[in-house]
Amino acid sequence: MAASSDSLADILERVLDKGVVIAGDIGVSVVDVELLTLRIRLFIASAQTAREMGMDWWTNDPFFAPNAARAEVGATDLAARVAELEARLPVPGGKEEPR
Numbered sequence: 001m002a003a004s005s006d007s008l009a010d011i012l013e014r015v016l017d018k019g020v021v022i023a024g025d026i027g028v029s030v031v032d033v034e035l036l037t038l039r040i041r042l043f044i045a046s047a048q049t050a051r052e053m054g055m056d057w058w059t060n061d062p063f064f065a066p067n068a069a070r071a072e073v074g075a076t077d078l079a080a081r082v083a084e085l086e087a088r089l090p091v092p093g094g095k096e097e098p099r
Contacts, residue, residue: 019045019053 021043028036043050050056058064 015044016046017049019043019049 022040023042024040026036026038026040027034043053043055045053047058
């Protein structure tokens, strides 16, 4: 049996590249009465691997991406301006009154 020569850095690189899922349930019961159930799902991977798996929640979270909050505010302002301009347009059908 050959000894493994993987260093901790090699193992960490492999885990971050491929990802690891840890799942488990913890239940606390007293006299057959369930008091608490915790369902734990943990996914450990690099940001690039997580993005490839379809997880990118941090890109729109203002805490992690301050520019995302500014973009959201800009979109809200833009929507308000469009609504204001649409209100000024004449009503289709010949009436001159604004909507």
